Amino acid sequence: MHIEKIDLITVRMPLVHPFTTSFSTQTERYPLLLRVTASIDGRSVIGWGECVALKEPFYSPEYLDGAREALQRFLLPGLFATQAQGLRVTAQSVGAAMRHVVGHRMAKAAVEMAVLDAQLRSAGISFAEHLGVTRTSVPSGVSVGIEDKIPNLLAQVDDYVAQGYVRVKLKIRPGWDVEPVKAVRERFGDIALQVDANAAYRLSDVSTLRRLDPFDLLLIEQPLAEEDLRQHAVLARQIATPICLDESVVSAQSAADAIALGAASVINIKPGRVGGYLEAVRIHDLAVANGVAVWCGGMLETGLGRSANAALAGLPGFTLPGDISASDRFYQRDITEPVVMEDGGVAVPQGPGFGVEPIPELLTEYTVDSVEVTA
Ligand code: OSB
Ligand code: MG
Structure with missing residues (x-):
């Protein structure tokens, strides 16, 4: 596929009940969603990924703002540069295009996930x-x-x-x-x-x-x-x-x-x-x-x-x-x-890709920040 842009969409979702672990109490979750806009064989396709980093680096070294920054400054520009040099982007090839960045696995995983979703959707195949x-x-x-x-x-x-x-x-x-x-x-x-x-x-x-x-x-x-x-x-x-x-x-x-x-x-x-x-x-x-x-x-x-x-x-x-x-x-x-x-x-979801996508009205309602990174 050829990726045109990737939106980094931060959403805020309150939890139904506080969730306390040995490292913190969470009362809300801030998932970072990735929306890949790409074309495959001349057809436009969207793919969705989710970065699982928490707001604070208490469970893992990665955290929300750091993951967004790593994506915006290093991972996505690196990926776009590799694409410009002729890389055919697939879920199987994005990892190599981001390997020069040490760590930041949750951020990388979200890119791979969005690309995989786009790829499978375009082929009409479920992840299962x-x-x-x-x-x-x-x-x-x-x-x-x-x-x-x-x-x-x-x-x-x-x-x-x-x-x-x-x-x-x-x-x-x-x-x-x-x-x-x-x-x-x-x-x-x-x-x-x-x-x-x-x-x-x-x-x-x-x-x-x-x-x-x-x-x-x-x-x-x-x-x-x-x-x-x-x-x-x-x-x-x-x-x-x-x-x-x-x-x-x-x-x-x-x-x-x-x-x-x-x-x-x-x-x-x-x-x-x-x-x-x-x-x-x-x-x-x-x-x-x-x-x-x-x-x-x-x-x-x-x-x-x-x-x-x-x-x-x-x-x-x-x-x-x-x-x-x-x-x-x-x-x-x-x-x-x-x-x-x-x-x-x-x-086990049976629809193409991961089988689900954000509901547009809810996405608008929950979004607290959105950044567009283009090729
Ligand atoms: O250690 O498994 C964990 C949630 C956030 C960070 C770490 C963990 C967890 C959970 C919740 O245990 C698992 C879930 O999503 O149901
Ligand atoms: Mg655990």
């Missing part, structure tokens, strides 16, 4: 079809934030379980770990339960983490810091709960290292965190080859990223339910047609 995914629905798990009191947490979990979510993930941090897990286990019995620490512990906290062992959790996600691969491997030998890595896995390379070191027996794959859906598939394939289970994580995506994740999670190695909940878990009104959960699952 492109991936060879035949499942029509994927199991839906829910990520539950830290609350100030146990009864409030139990009320939240009760609501999600009643809605039919098939797996519950509790956010934990030092001081909010054994007690909430015990309370949820006692109240809800043998539901599929796991926890996510978002890097809040140290290896010296092993005695606390060991106290989670009796609760038969599916996994503990990212107990230690992003760069503590070796220490996760040490911890894995000291606790019974399987360790799943999120923050530490930023590429297929780091996934390979984590697996080789014994730092992870499960991997949370988030396409944005690893630089895009193509790299996400590579990590999936690597994990399958190594007997490591994967599941699809979430970043409070709008319907765009949520739909794309639902298709990705249809790949056979995704053997655990993902953080692929319905739009209404986070948003009163999603910017696309809402993603819905039914019978514990979310449908």
Whole structure:
């Protein structure tokens, strides 16, 4: 394709309920949407991408304003320059055109996503079809934030379980770990339960983490810091709960290292965190080859990223339910047609590309900033 322009559209979406993790409390989300306007074989086509960077660099080094700046100043001008030199832009080639920029994976992932959407739309192919995914629905798990009191947490979990979510993930941090897990286990019995620490512990906290062992959790996600691969491997030998890595896995390379070191027996794959859906598939394939289970994580995506994740999670190695909940878990009104959960699952979208697009009136209403970058 030949890209004519890319709009960087920042939207503001209030959350239905504050979402507290070990690193912050979020009350609203500011997704950065990318709209690619391109032509393929003389026909004009649009593609949509979503950058998952949060407003602050507390989960990952990337953050909203930094991602927008990196796109505007370096990634998109670099891509346009390469295109001017004759590159045929495809989802498979954009990565190489942005490789000179170190890091900024979430920003790069959003470009690849928008190009992929345009490419698939123009070909009339769904992302699921492109991936060879035949499942029509994927199991839906829910990520539950830290609350100030146990009864409030139990009320939240009760609501999600009643809605039919098939797996519950509790956010934990030092001081909010054994007690909430015990309370949820006692109240809800043998539901599929796991926890996510978002890097809040140290290896010296092993005695606390060991106290989670009796609760038969599916996994503990990212107990230690992003760069503590070796220490996760040490911890894995000291606790019974399987360790799943999120923050530490930023590429297929780091996934390979984590697996080789014994730092992870499960991997949370988030396409944005690893630089895009193509790299996400590579990590999936690597994990399958190594007997490591994967599941699809979430970043409070709008319907765009949520739909794309639902298709990705249809790949056979995704053997655990993902953080692929319905739009209404986070948003009163999603910017696309809402993603819905039914019978514990979310449908794999079948329309061309990612199968959804922002609803124009809502996009106008939610937009707080828009920048056009042209070739
Ligand atoms: O660690 O998985 C995480 C949200 C923002 C940043 C990091 C994480 C999360 C979640 C929410 O847990 C997942 C979702 O979108 O449902
Ligand atoms: Mg996580």
